[in-house]
Amino acid sequence: MSSKPLHARQPSRHALAIAIAALILPAHAALAQEAPATQAPAQQSATTLDTVQVTAQRKVENIQDVPVSVSTVSGEKLEALTSGGTDVRFLSSRVPSLNIESSFGRAFPRFYIRGYGNTDFRLNTSQPVSLVYDDVVQENPILKGFPVFDIDQVEVLRGPQGSLFGRNSPAGVVKFESVRPSQDLGGYGKVGYGSDDMWNFEGAIGGGLTDQWSARASVLFQRRDDWVENTYPGPNDGFEGYDESAARVQALFEGDGFEALFNVHARHLNGTARLFRANIIEPGTNDLVDGFDEDKVSVDGLNHSELDSKGANARLSWDLGSYKLHSITGYESVETYSRGDIDGGFGAVFLPVSGPGVIPFASETADGIPEHSQWTQEFRIESNTGTAFDWQAGLFLFKEDYDVESFSYDSLNGGVQDGYERINQTNDSWAVFGAATWEVTPAFQLRAGARYTVDKKELTVEEYWNTGFVPCVLAGKCTLEQLAAQEPDGDLSADPEDKKFSWDLSATYSVNDDVNLYARVATGYRGSSIQAAGAFNGKSVADPETSTAFEAGVKADFWDKRARLNAGVFYYEVKDQQLTAVGGAANANILLNAEKSVGQGFEMDFQAYLTDNLLVTLGSSYNDTEIKDEDLAVAVCAACTVTDPRTPGGLALIDGNQLPQAPEWTHNVTARWGMPVGDAGEFYVFTDWAYRSEVNFFLYESTEFTGKSLVEGGLRVGYNWDNGRYDLAAFARNITDEVQVVGGIDFNNLTGFINEPRTVGVEFKASF
Template identity: 65%
Template sequence: MPLPLRVPSHSARLRPLAIAVAALLPLAAAAQETPATAEAKAQQEAVTLDAVQVTAQRRVENAKDVPVSLTAVDGEKLNVLASGGQDVRFLSGRVPSLNIESSFGRAFPRFYIRGLGNTDFDLNASQPVSLIYDDVVQENPILKGFPVFDLDQVEVLRGPQGTLFGRNTPAGVVKFESRRPTQETEGYVQASVGTNESVNVEGAVGGALSDRWSARVSMLYQKQDGWVDNTYAAGPEKKLEGYEEMAARLQLLYDSGDGFEALFNVHARDLGGTARLFRANIFKKGTNDFVDGFDRDKVSIDGQNFQKLESQGASARLSWDLGRTTLYSITGYESVDTLSRGDIDGGFGASFLGPGNFGPGNIPFASESADGLPDHRQLSQEFRIESNEWGRFDWQAGLFYFDEDITVDSFNYDSLAGGAQAGHAVQKQRNKAWAVFASGEYDVTDKFKLRGGLRYTQDKKDFTASVLEAAPFGTPVSGPFPVRTDANDVSWDLSGTYAINPDVNFYARVAKGFRAPSIQARLLFSPMPSVADSEEVVSFEAGIKADLWNKRARMGFSVFRYDVKDQQLVAVGGSNNSAILLNADKSLGQGFEFDLEAYLTDNLLVTLGSSYNDTEIKDKSLAVAVCGATFFAPPLCTVTNPTQQLANGTTVAFIDGNPLPQAPKWIHNLTARWGVPVGDGEFFVYTDWAYRGEINYFLYEAKEFKGKPLVEGGLRVGYNWNVGNYEVALFGRNITDTERAVGGIDFNNLTGFINEPRMWGLEFTAKF
């Protein structure tokens, strides 16, 4: 008898973590030193690591004292990883438990922490990983792709962060902080040229405008020519994968000298070029190998492929030192206008036109579409007050308000008729949310500290969707379809930190996170909007943070387990290339994270990161449509989950027990920097490597759509002089030229998209 079926309505094999937990004990023991040993080491003249200062708890603290699993990536490492014009996806796999991918290319990154994320490609998607840029939440996924330049550091906070941060954060937070203006005149210019005629120029200049005012202007320009040839003679574009991008940021800082400070920020971005390039039938049936003769430098598509994006934003961060307390006001505004169009079938023609009129491989029907944000604006306001060293007890509390107004256009085109428009649907949503929060820390003893926080959130969405022009085989002209959600929730966290000795802290944390309901309407492909109810996650973690070897090394190690109730998932693809929201009863995750940074010698600095994430969907009746689910029998791909064919011909797969999509079990990363004095400067070699384990592209499992493990390496060889103020370097990205598929489209053939090829370049940097 088949199981009761939910299609879709509304799993971490429970392996013990004993091995990982036990690993905490020898690590703690290794960090302990006898006074004699510590004194002997102190007498050695050796390079040591500076303390890492973070704002993970909205205060400036030593990372070792913060009871959260986190990784901070500093300016030099960011510069190396972003060499050659890499977008924010360069962070993927470079931090434990962090994966980033995109089916939109540079414009729409999707973040995953500890396996929790969202594969939704709709421009109204919500994500459980929140991105905070200069203290302002970037809610829409298009905003999360703002270029990375002139930053102090990036902090990745793992696990629910719902007490102190403004929007949906059940998986974690990625926090970017720009370099602030100073009274000293300073700046830099960095320029590089590289493979595919790439050009990258960035720079900043700042200093005093008066004894109270200072400013900093930062700018970025990136360009790359297309490196993929379109071999289809009648294709509208002959070169693909090129782009041109510009971004700028202006900051003004006012310091009254008597406790009032104001930091104003205006920023903008302009991107044009190729959207994500889809490639038809690149998987060998029954495997996840590329087909024989696959050539990543060539495609054959008959549809248009382009991406346009303009965004603007501004913020005002004000603070008043009132003596015993400090009051903060953070006001943010963001707006984006974008349109992305692509050949979704990844080939040309259609099979019904007869032999020689379609390819590569079988193209059952042509598909070309576009999505855009013609109207978007986001306003946010936070007021926060915190205590200033009240002794054994310190606290902070505040109010947060969020208001987003968004319009999404979806278009369909007929590639067989020269790309004529053949369908138009629109979504409109107004999202208003507010929250009140409080957090405190109490020094129980000199060694033991407790922290806790509460946040009450109310979130309302008013949504409508309409079909203005029907697409062939799609929903007729219809609508509007109104949807309204109104949810509230209490998030909280409680943690304790115990100082085993001055160099070693042990912490434990339990936290509850919340994500508001989501609404989706791909009406050109699905007849009605879909809604996912709120999700809640409870997470437990424990870990050790330590300075080792007389501060020549530092490490962090954590174990965790989380339980998500009513997790929001998105069934993407299927026969109609739709995105349908649903809730799983629950999902589970457990694993560990490890970070190490160490001077192995005075000239050799090494960092090592590793994580294990075991995730599982737990819902015995939940089933989703599979590849080509209605139009093809059997399905196009080799599904390995139990399946069932419904009365309407749709084949569905039961996904109970599957890992979450885009959730690799293993992530490892390694960097090594070796430098030696030469003349009045330094010759150096810097290499970085990242490993990401295999992943599922979709909620169901299929042999073709299981991504292989991916290893990518980078290299930088250079010389700096004048105390590091000048540098020339040869760099390489993906130096082994690894070819891997990183995502797929499953609705009418075995289409996929791939990682970036090898790049070499030469870069010059001058600081002043």
């Protein structure tokens, strides 16, 4: 038995009090509005909040009517957050319960909702947060980093979303919807310039081609110079620079009872990969070492990142009167290569010169996807009878086939390649699903959904060799046969097949026209995962994980539509959760299944016009997560202070630990104040701030690999004229120049990486 229960956490009374208040106060405020009152003329003309439309239930609805915890980002807030050439990680902590991090930089974001995600950095991994771009799922983790430009709205749906969005969405879904073509001629051009010779250009133009055809073309280009100097005479003089471009072309046909929207898109990224820095954490603390200089490193390995992706989709719909038929066909493909100096320094401890700090041995690796294809097809029919009962049903098909290459290099011998592995993974899946809505009374509505999925994966090691520092080095060369000899059955392939049923049930009760109460229970699952055998570990296969979540909340408009508050509480359980034990003293990466993990907490989204010229938003969330498996133990780092109980063999017992990269608290606030100038101009100030509490980087708990709380803010000061058609602004991101370790490498020293630097600049936008 483990002594770990003493470490188990319970939600604080303070957190529960806030959650209860968040549920009660808006309903009380809205009910108070029902009392007869004479409205002052100033209130009658006051600015009110716009209705927010979402597609959380695969159809357009008012966000206040949807019985799901969902947040959106759009409009000026989206414009401000994307200033300065930021990638999709800008959303992290800007939405309650959402965290995004990456050990690949811009190429491979990892999403977490309510503390539930996946830290695995391998290119054949899956995530429990699904990303959907223009109604097409982006399954491979590299596809999830597509740039955010010319976007109408971002929706964050908290999970599970297994019924309507399918597998690999037990934690939730992040949806991006591009601005659609229209018959009206319009578009915009935007150019920004900032520190480190940063350039950010994007633009779009669209309009009618004929009475039935319209089109829209969008482009993006971003670049930044290296801002970190390499003081060691290695193959790179500097790091953290990039240039990135992307484009999207859409064509829309609108006929009598038929609509077709076609989309072609592509992305190119060239730059440096995530920069690892050796021994930047002070032993016995989680502080940066004295004298740490974020602008300098000393590494002897090559750092480089390349990425090319392309895709196309066709969204067709037929209006058949009482029914509507949809067909969504999607194709995605990506090629990528990322190489980095994993030890974060130069030399090795057994050489005359090495550093900074202790470098046990040199490690320089790369991973890439040379070939990839993903095909998706969905057919869906929905009713539109105008009665109290409506439904939708569909069929989903998924097919993916790709290779993953892994390389190792000898940094001490001019960077020559000394290892290689190539695997092939295929994934074929199909599902049938349905959902129904029943308006029991004008005030009470029930919804239910169900999905049955068959999901099959197959992984094969096609080539392997290694002459470097690995167990079979004494044989002169590791081969595919020697690798197979490490397996109990001598088989390097795996082909798990899952058959899962997911469902959800929810209810909405309208207290009045301004207040809705809702409750929901839902299930979801993530398919089996496979990790190929390597030099330091054998093949590992993780069984599918399943989740069940309960949530209840309130959605209310009050103060005469000048304020809105959506709040809810939740509890979820994940059975057989897939975890990745990364590194440790043995440098092995293996997949594990935890018996169970749980999460509980609350979320709140609030926005209000405090005056006609001052709009304030506030988002807050509390997430208490815990691994529950008394016998689960993992390898630990060789140079850090582990605080978990240990087995006789030195492994850490992780029962009671919070999930990795799962902050308990996140808060975000924005404020936008404007002052009219003349007849059609405005001077404005927009500021945004985000906070997340401390996080564990790995499954075990240690002093050094506990990330400190992080606060980052932004500021935008500008002037727009001609009724907003033209806008000139100065901006700053990470305005306080906060520098924190946001991730680590579980190597044999205290290697880590830090957050993005402060960026300041100017931006001009013209719309037409």
